[in-house]
Amino acid sequence: MMPWRRHRRSAPTLSSADQASTWQVVSLLLDYPDETLVERVPMLTEVVATLPDSIRMPLRRFLEHVTSVGLGELQRDYVDTFDVTRRCCLHLTYFLHGDTRNRGAALVRIKQDYRRHGVELADEDAELPDHLAVVLEFGATVDADAAWRLLNDHRVGIELLRVALAERDSAWLDVIDALRATLPQLKGDDEEALARLIAEGPPEELVGLSTEMNAPYAIAGGNAPGDVGPGAAPGPVPVTIGGPR
Numbered sequence: 001m002m003p004w005r006r007h008r009r010s011a012p013t014l015s016s017a018d019q020a021s022t023w024q025v026v027s028l029l030l031d032y033p034d035e036t037l038v039e040r041v042p043m044l045t046e047v048v049a050t051l052p053d054s055i056r057m058p059l060r061r062f063l064e065h066v067t068s069v070g071l072g073e074l075q076r077d078y079v080d081t082f083d084v085t086r087r088c089c090l091h092l093t094y095f096l097h098g099d100t101r102n103r104g105a106a107l108v109r110i111k112q113d114y115r116r117h118g119v120e121l122a123d124e125d126a127e128l129p130d131h132l133a134v135v136l137e138f139g140a141t142v143d144a145d146a147a148w149r150l151l152n153d154h155r156v157g158i159e160l161l162r163v164a165l166a167e168r169d170s171a172w173l174d175v176i177d178a179l180r181a182t183l184p185q186l187k188g189d190d191e192e193a194l195a196r197l198i199a200e201g202p203p204e205e206l207v208g209l210s211t212e213m214n215a216p217y218a219i220a221g222g223n224a225p226g227d228v229g230p231g232a233a234p235g236p237v238p239v240t241i242g243g244p245r
Contacts, residue, residue, distance in 0.1 A: 010184050012148065014052070020140045021047050022055050022182050023147070027136035029062060029175045030090060033074045041066055054181040058174035065171045081172060087164040092150075093130040095157035106130070110150065117143045130154070132161075136179070151183060159186065159194050 012019055025044055028037065041063055048059045066074060081088050089095065093110070097103035110129040111121060119142055127134050139147025151158070158180065165173040186194060 010152070012144075012182065014182055016144065018051055018055075019144060019182055022051060022059075022178060023136040023144075024140035025059060026175055026179045027133045027140065029059075030133040030136070030172070033066070033071065033078055035071065038066065038071055052181075055178045058177045058181075062171060062174040062178075065174075077171070081165070081168065081170055085164075088161060088168070088170070090132045090161070091128055091130045092132060092135065092154035092157040095160050096154065110135075113146055113150070114138060114142075117146060132158075132179075155183065155186075156194065158183070160198065163198060 045063050048056050082090055093103045093106040162176045
């Protein structure tokens with residue numbers, strides 16, 4: 001077991017309302033940006049204004065970024081960030097398992113966890129169950145405890161995603177920082193284990209993070225497994241878990 005998985009048994013420090021609001025906002029901001037997102041900015045800004053500073057400030061910066069750039073530029077940046085390079089993959093199990101059978105088994109377990117809580121993922125045009133936006137929406141609207149365990153089990157993926165976004169100086173770094181503010185802080189041997197994983201990559205057939213262009217998911221031009229392209233149909237809030245957003 002990875003050392004940070006011990007955090008799955010820790011308790012959130014935010015109120016349940018603030019945590020749910022943060023996770024729902026982050027879920028929407030990690031989805032492919034469309035006109036619906038632009039229309040929601042005033043509403044999201046009002047929600048963000050009620051949150052603690054560690055969450056409010058990065059999310060406010062990102063929402064200001066959304067309003068300051070054109071939608072076309074925002075969409076191109078999203079695709080270049082999340083759909084072209086695997087280093088910024090939004091699918092949590094990819095960081096631990098890569099394109100292996102182990103990942104398939106992990107996806108099945110997550111889907112079964114959703115089903116135990118009465119959630120059936122839409123099959124048509126749906127994200128995979130480990131997509132960060134889906135996990136956060138599940139936590140915000142269905143079961144916070146189950147999502148908490150899932151996020152902390154895959155904390156390594158969130159940390160590696162943050163490293164990749166920071167290297168790109170991506171606007172979405174603020175969104176991930178807001179999410180990290182809802183989770184336990186890494187320290188001590190957590191940081192050492194993360195640094196070792198970044199430097200060496202996971203063992204055997206698993207993928208690791210590297211700044212070298214020959215890193216398994218640093219190769220441009222290949223979509224991460226399960227990525228969906230632009231053009232997903234907008235939907236109301238809250239939306240069906242895993243369905244078109």
